[in-house]
Amino acid sequence: MMTRTITVAAIQSSFGPDMKANLDKVEAFVCDAAKENAQVILPPELFQGIYFPTRQDPKWFETAYGVGEHPCVRALQKLAKSLEVVIPISFFEKEGPRHYNSVAIADTDGEILGVYRKSHIPDGPGYQEKYYFRPGDTGFKAWKTRHGTIGVGICWDQWYPEAARAMMLEGAELLLYPTAIGTEPYDATLDTSGRWQRVMQGHAVANAVPVVAANRIGVEDNDGVSQSYYGHSFVADHAGDLVAQFGSTDEGVLVARFDLDALARYRAEWGFFRDRRTDLYAKGLV
Template sequence: MRKVTVAAVQMACAADPEQNRRTAAEMVRRAAADGAQIILLPELFENRYFCQERRYESYALATSPAENPAVRQMQALAAELSVVIPVSFYERAGTALYNSVAVIDADGSICGIYRKTHIPDDHFYQEKFYFTPGDTGFRVWNTRYARIGVGICWDQWFPEAARCMALMGAELLFYPTAIGSEPILEVDSAPHWQRCMQGHSAANLMPVIAANRIGVEEILPDADNQQQSSSLNFYGTSFLTDGTGAVLEQLGRDKPGIALAAYDLDELEEQRMSWGVFRDRRPDCYRRISEPAPVELPAAALHPAEKKAEAYLL
């Protein structure tokens, strides 16, 4: 049996990056003391969620992995505690800026970098202003304790991302997150957000671990942000599922904390094989997924059987 204990850290992010790094380090130490071997922190935990507004000076927050204070700090902590830590950070690579994760193994070495594939653009989640779409593709790392795949926040809404990592041999899927209120849509997206990831877990027979931030973060109007006034209430609800998508542990919406779960990786692999969902896949039938948009053919171009099917559907 290959067993691993995993933790999702939920925290509020202050205006002071040094304070956020201290908080993250304290939470990592607590999780490790509770037996966690892989510990997930929220997305971009070093800073408040700067993507709520557009400020050119915020580009200066981006660094290389070698220069990033949180990455360096977590490398030392991972080596000290013998834990694996995926670290979300704002990456600069030449003239490109990415929303990235450095996967730090239990000896403090960096297994590699994943750059966020799907970049959202909404009124108060203005990430296209800050981030270049990732160029790494989806990746899986063979860490000391498990083979892990990592997506970042908006990636978690796309089943294709989870399936790609599962096909690449992932045993656990991790999603560092910064998500909260939707002031324009006026909806509570927390249940939908969770169900979406539970679906990835169920479809791939693979645990999902999501770590979100909490707290209200406000933007005050000034000349540099075009007099924008707004706030986001990050709703926490960090959780871990089992291999069928059922929630094992979940945190609340407004308090920091650590959610833990233990997994038997051999048992999970046996379940994936037994269900046969990967055996029975038909990739040859899925070409439409890779097309930019559905192609509408004129009625004259349809085969008679397709016309009959179309009429039936109407």
């Protein structure tokens, strides 16, 4: 019997204010990853431009599009089809009068399987997302792609074990997190990259699943508000070990391969899902 495997990739890059230049860069990295046989390729969060929620400005609402209209979604759909890869595409979504921080899942035929809308919306110095985005209404999902079943959360979602577990309970075989995170404006000495990695490594261990995180790098200026993004994108295996990782300045793609059948056996053997006590969890969790 043929073994089911999956090869995944995370893109790490700097981005600027020009959407076309950013799209060209992401498309080139997707092609690089495909040359290394990657089947699921993850760009960072909101790669179309600078990370604009560092400040509140209504002009940014003009950069939101419907899922079928966004130039980057449409372009990467075509690329996914031509390369026969899966691309979770982060974008600023507009649906009627509502705005979301979303990911469209492009399968290998270029079709959009659906949209996940970021559930946990941060609101603090440098990350003023509640001004722009409504909390997502899609719930956590697992997407059955041609190459495997993936769960996708977005940035702040990655800090919540409930989100990872919910995607696993939907059948995810791999967890992916597009991200835009870096310095904290109130404390320039605070570097959260280590704890950022560790919390997701914990999700990998507790759910016996590989985790992929793609972050941006570089310093961006948003009309006088400057913020630095620390990179450290990584791929962790089912035991939480980092099997591929970048530093704070690297640009490129990380690629790793996993045996999905072996992972399923490991997950069953460890009994994390067998021994859950849902009868005890409700109290105090809401």
